Every structure is written in C-alpha cells, then in structure tokens.
Amino acid sequence: MERKKGLIAAFAAGLAWGCTSPIAQFLFDEKGIISQWLVPYRMMTAGLLLLLYAVLLKKQNPLVVWKEREDRIREVAFAIMGMMGMQYSFFCAIQETNAGVATIFQYLNPAILLLFYAVVYRVTPKAKEIIAVSCSIAGIFLVATQGNIHALSISPKGLIMGMLLAITTCFYGVLPGPLLKKYPAESVCAWAMLIGGGVLAVFLRPWRIEAHLDMIVIVGFLTIVIVGTILPFCLYLAAVKYAGSVYAGLLSSVEPVAATIVAAIFLGTAFPAIDILGFALVLSTLFILNINSK
Numbered sequence: 001m002e003r004k005k006g007l008i009a010a011f012a013a014g015l016a017w018g019c020t021s022p023i024a025q026f027l028f029d030e031k032g033i034i035s036q037w038l039v040p041y042r043m044m045t046a047g048l049l050l051l052l053y054a055v056l057l058k059k060q061n062p063l064v065v066w067k068e069r070e071d072r073i074r075e076v077a078f079a080i081m082g083m084m085g086m087q088y089s090f091f092c093a094i095q096e097t098n099a100g101v102a103t104i105f106q107y108l109n110p111a112i113l114l115l116f117y118a119v120v121y122r123v124t125p126k127a128k129e130i131i132a133v134s135c136s137i138a139g140i141f142l143v144a145t146q147g148n149i150h151a152l153s154i155s156p157k158g159l160i161m162g163m164l165l166a167i168t169t170c171f172y173g174v175l176p177g178p179l180l181k182k183y184p185a186e187s188v189c190a191w192a193m194l195i196g197g198g199v200l201a202v203f204l205r206p207w208r209i210e211a212h213l214d215m216i217v218i219v220g221f222l223t224i225v226i227v228g229t230i231l232p233f234c235l236y237l238a239a240v241k242y243a244g245s246v247y248a249g250l251l252s253s254v255e256p257v258a259a260t261i262v263a264a265i266f267l268g269t270a271f272p273a274i275d276i277l278g279f280a281l282v283l284s285t286l287f288i289l290n291i292n293s294k
Contacts, residue, residue, distance in 0.1 A: 006243025010251035013235035018258025020228030021090075021099035022267055027220050028095045029267070035091040037209040042221070043087055043197030046229040047190050053230065054186035062187040071179060075191055078175040083189070084196030085168030093165050096158030098269050100260035100279065101143055105162035107256065107282050109169040110289055111136035116170070132285040139281030142274050185237055253286050 027033040054060040066072050086106075093102035111133040117123040125133070140162075146153040154162075179188045201207075211217070232252075239248035256279060263269040 002242045006239045006241065006248065007251055009235045010239035010243060010248040011254060013232040013239060013248075014252035014254035015258050016227055016232035016235065017252070018103070018255040019262055020224055021094050021103050021259045022262040023220050023224055023228065024091055024094050025099045025263060025267060025269070027217060031212070031214075031217050031220070033211055033217060034209065035088065035095050036204045037206045037211050038221070038224075039088050039091050040197050040201040040204055040206045042225055042229070043084070043193045043200065046225045047193030047195075047197055049225065049230055050186055050190035050193065050233070053234075054184060054190055058184065058186055060184045060187050062190065065179065065183050065187050065191055071182070074175060074179055075188065076195060078171075078179065078188075079192040079195035080199055082168060082172035082175045083192040084200050086165065086172045087196065088200060089161050089165040089168055093158060093161040096161055097154045099263040099267075100256060100269065100271055100275070101154060101158070102162065102165065103256040103259040104143065104279050104282050105140070105165045106169050107253065107286065108136050108140060108163075108166035109173060110285055112166055112170050113174075128288050128291055132288040135281045135288065136285050139278040139284075142278035142281070146272065146274050186233075189233065249286065253283060256283065 024035075024038065027038065028035070051062055054062055065075055090102060090106070093105060096102075114125055114129050114133055118125050144152055144154055144159055152159060176188055176192070236248060236252060239252070243251075260271055260276075260279065264271055
C-alpha cells in the first residue's frame with residue numbers, strides 16, 4: 001500500500017512540474033513577463049515558503065546545514081551552479097523556445113553525466129549506456145533541426161540555453177548528494193533557493209524591470225511557486241521514501257509529456273510529429289538506463 005502511495009506521489013509530482021512551464025510560457029507570451037523578472041522572485045518566494053515549511057511543520061533546525069565549513073561551501077556551490085543555474089536557464093529556454101522543448105532538455109543530463117565519466121574518469125560505458133546516449137543525441141538533433149542538418153528549428157539562443165539547462169541539471173543532481181545524506185532535504189533546498197535567487201537578483205535587478213501585475217499574472221506567479229515548486233517537491237520526497245529513487249524518477253518523468261500536452265491544449269503550441277519522436281527518444285534513455293537496475 002505504501003509503495004502504491006509512492007508511485008502515485010511520483011506521478012503527481014511529474015504532473016505538477018509539467019504544469020509549470022506552460023504557465024511560464026503564457027506569462028512570457030501573453031503578459032510580457034520576462035525570465036529576468038520571474039526567476040529571482042520565484043526562487044526567493046519558494047525558498048522562503050519552503051524554509052517556513054521546514055521549521056513550522058517539519059520542526060527542523062535549518063541552521064544545521066551551516067555548521068561545517070565543507071558543507072557551507074557545497075551548499076553555496078549547489079545554490080549557484082545547481083539551483084540558480086538550472087532555474088534561470090530553464091525559464092530562459094522556455095522564453096526562447098516553448099514549454100515542451102525546454103522541458104525535454106532537462107532529460108539530457110543522464111547522457112551528459114555518462115559522457116563526462118567516460119571522458120574524465122575513463123569509465124568504459126556499458127552497451128545500454130551507449131544506446132541511451134545515442135538516443136539522447138538523436139532526440140535533441142530532431143527537436144533542434146526537424147531532421148534538416150542545414151537549419152535550426154529553434155533559435156541559437158534557445159539551443160544554448162537548452163544545453164546550459166542540461167548541464168546545470170547535472171550540477172543540480174550531483175552537488176547536493178553529500179548534503180542530503182546528512183541534512184533534511186527541505187532545509188538544503190530552501191537555502192539553495194534563497195541564496196540562488198538572491199544572487200540572481202543582485203545581478204539582474206528585477207525591481208528595475210517593468211512588469212504589469214494584474215490578477216492573472218499574480219495567480220500565475222503563485223501557481224508556479226506553490227503548484228510548480230513546493231507541492232511537487234514534497235510529493236517527490238514522499239515518492240522516494242515509499243517507492244524508491246528509481247521508480248520515483250521514472251514516474252516523475254511524465255513532466256515533459258504533461259508540459260507538452262498542456263501547452264498544446266491551452267496555449268495552442270504546435271508540436272510536429274518529429275518533435276514528439278525526439279521527445280520519445282530522449283525520454284527512452286531513462287528506461288534504457290534502468291534495465292536490470294535494482
């Protein structure tokens with residue numbers, strides 16, 4: 001019964017994450033909001049709410065993360081290279097492409113990590129890993145070129161932000177590992193959001209950016225913060241607890257599918273068949289890599 005709860009929680013987390021990018025796309029396309037305004041405020045607001053959740057509901061001591069020097073350095077590195085890098089490049093990729101394309105770039109990170117370990121640490125990849133990397137590369141090639149090697153179907157900036165998103169997603173996944181073994185995930189991620197959002201705000205100065213805040217924009221922003229950040233985070237942690245990280249990761253990969261469907265239905269975003277094939281190739285890597293995994 002608990003395993004079933006975990007599977008449902010993972011699926012729900014993926015759906016919630018999948019709704020985030022279409023809402024952001026709507027704010028960008030219809031309301032004139034830009035990522036330089038949205039991301040710093042979103043990160044700081046979500047970080048503050050998550051910190052309050054950790055203290056008031058989970059009864060955690062959030063300052064425990066800062067006790068050891070090595071952990072302080074890793075927390076700041078995670079905040080800037082992982083959390084800030086991934087969040088900013090994600091929303092910039094949405095702004096330059098669309099919700100579905102931006103989301104699929106996140107799922108290149110297993111292939112990038114495999115290539116990194118093969119080149120830097122000379123780890124010989126297994127057959128299934130070679131197949132997975134090939135599927136990822138082929139999938140992104142189809143999305144970026146529509147099968148025409150002589151032309152890009154997305155802007156060069158969109159491609160750059162997408163690849164930056166894939167790389168920073170690797171940092172997001174790898175850097176906090178030792179911290180999460182010692183400290184509560186809520187506190188680790190809350191501080192990362194607050195620090196990352198604060199650093200980004202210093203450089204981007206979002207308060208100087210003109211944004212027309214009507215009720216739709218405010219509701220959209222709060223939905224991204226709560227439904228697209230706090231809720232799926234808590235659901236995913238529950239999924240890992242009850243179903244394990246492998247199944248939680250696989251089921252939460254419904255995110256790009258949800259993002260694509262929501263963007264197509266509610267925003268009228270067109271996804272050619274070759275895009276869908278590209279999405280399927282990238283997502284197939286998750287299942288290929290988990291063949292015979294325990």
